[in-house]
Amino acid sequence: MDFLRLLFGLSEALASEDLAALKFLSLEHVSLRKQEAIREPQAFFLALQEQGLLAEDDLAFLKELLFRIHRIDLLSEHLGSSRQEMERELLVPGRAKVSPFRHLLFQLSENISRDELKSFKFLLRKELPKCKLDDETTMIDILIEMEKKGILGEDNLSTLKTNCEKLDKTLLKKIEEYELNSREEMIITEAHMGQTGFSEVEDRLWASQIAHDSPGTRKEFCQPGDVYKMNSQPRGICLILNNHNFERARTEVPKIKMLKDRNGTDADAEALRQVFTKLHFEVKEYKDLTAEEIRHTVKNYQMMDHMNKDCFVCCILSHGDKGIIFGTDGQEIPIQELTTSFTGLKCISLAGKPKVFFIQACQGDTFQRGITIETDSGELDSSVEADARFQLECIPDEADFLLGMATIKDYVSYRSPTRGTWYIQSLCQHLENSCPRGEDILSILTAVNHEVSRKYDRLNQGKQMPQPSFTLRKKLIFPI
Known part of the structure; x- marks a missing residue:
């Protein structure tokens, strides 16, 4: 009964845009087809339970979702956690269940302005049907439609990058950081698994970062503007x-x-x-x-x-x-x-x-x-x-x-x-x-x-x- 009361209290506190964000961040775990029938938070919680992602003694994914959508008030009041605790928890390898790709897209949806969203829809007028580009369509809706049409995916970011570059360079920078981190993680993971020799790792990491920039030499790569990534918590x-x-x-x-x-x-x-x-x-x-x-x-x-x-x-x-x-x-x-x-x-x-x-x-x-x-x-x-x-x-x-x-x-x-x-x-x-x-x-x-x-x-x-x-x-x- 305490568990049901907890879920009911959360469902009462979640707004419709919160539910949309929770569903979007869960797309790797709860299929789009199943999500289309979900209109209320309680139905969403039930779907998580059916997928084995939510239980009375396992609230980790629910905590992560609330943290990702910045509902720290609910995280603290209902689940007894905090921003600092979640930041530490998600640093543990394998603990995060929201994929970096999904989290990237959600961050883009949060950081795009109303005017930029209108322009983004205009840029997609040839790729998406007009009915999917009306005034009520959110950025999350657009991203889902792009995935459906096959013009957006973990290894298919070209259209997204092109449009973001035209609208806001900071959006493009987020995508490029994701790409660089993904390449480096893949290289290092391969080395851990023995698929790549240790002696090759540094050259491949260097090459991945050069590919991230405009074509040029190592001299170009080491311009004063280049800095080491330094945003992990802790560093x-x-x-x-x-x-x-x-x-x-x-x-x-x-x-x-x-x-x-x-x-x-x-x-x-x-x-x-x-x-x-x-x-x-x-x-x-x-x-x-x-x-x-x-x-x-x-x-x-x-x-x-x-x-x-x-x-x-x-x-x-x-x-x-x-x-x-x-x-x-x-x-x-x-x-x-x-x-x-x-x-x-x-x-x-x-x-x-x-x-x-x-x-x-x-x-x-x-x-x-x-x-x-x-x-x-x-x-x-x-x-x-x-x-x-x-x-x-x-x-x-x-x-x-x-x-x-x-x-x-x-x-x-x-x-x-x-x-x-x-x-x-x-x-x-x-x-x-x-x-x-x-x-x-x-x-x-x-x-x-x-x-x-x-x-x-x-x-x-x-x-x-x-x-x-x-x-x-x-x-x-x-x-x-």
Whole structure:
């Protein structure tokens, strides 16, 4: 009885245009022939039950439909859900039942104005009967008729694109984004299933995006106007590896004279957490990891499915030396080992997406140290200095990587025991100030370089110069 009361309450609250939208979004599940007899919401709910899409203990599809038609009031009042909950729920692979194609068409129907609809009908006067183009015909009605006539389908968008281009470029852009996402998902899915070799994925993704533009070369493709897609919720994972306590290294590794505790690093981790939360990332922090624990953590995120995310960010706060970082046990990890864990070969769900690494660690020996200013390099004896033989090319050759280093090779980076590091604090401040203005990450890192390079350790006459390197193909912007 409670279930029937729930459906009755919803049916009383739904307007006729709501019912039309619900029916349209369900066309892949409830046939058009069956829908033509539905005039009331209760009949629609019954049809969903008959298809196994609605039950007392299964309200997922009903929740999704109400979310898609923006009836958040009904979602909250009758089903105990919310916009935020549904956004998170629909990010889970395979959870959404409304097809991306159907959702695209519904979005177009919502965004077309009354005058544009009249013009759209005029443009279709040769394809559709006049009786289907009268003043009472809605955009949803038009789209259904286009599907019936075979001039609209998941792989047949040419007529729709041509007409939308004549009316409103923003409508055309929505269609093109759908096409690009569909191609990329198909390529990545094939790779997951073993139908495409991993080495082919990046070239095919690149080719799909070039085909999306006007004919030209890669040089044309990389014009300043091209930006990475960045609208998923969340944007992706921001992984923070924060090493503070190095007592174990001091007691267990004889060759290391001293790796001091990194006082102030928690201020950096908190600043990163705050700014990347504002940038719509899901922040995950791990503290005081040994080298092997860092490898294990990175492996877990390498194996994670990032298909519904647009980006991956990893921030490493630790002691370091040339091309390496230290675990809290004093053991070394080449930075390149960590970055290459996320290449298209090893993490296929991030292929074609930006992978961003910020490394707060020294890249050489400590030559200057003040009382209130410390460095992020351990004091190493000559034998360890001689062992700094790791590759200095820390970034993979593959596309779509950005590596932000706190300092250039051979030099130290500075950290206040109370306020955090020069580099991370400057980075977070510039991200917070510049992202709302739409500035791209390379412009932001240039400003960070300028600010940090002007800082000065008066006691030891110390300076610091950060160094970004990248293989990005497009502008990387974090919209708020």
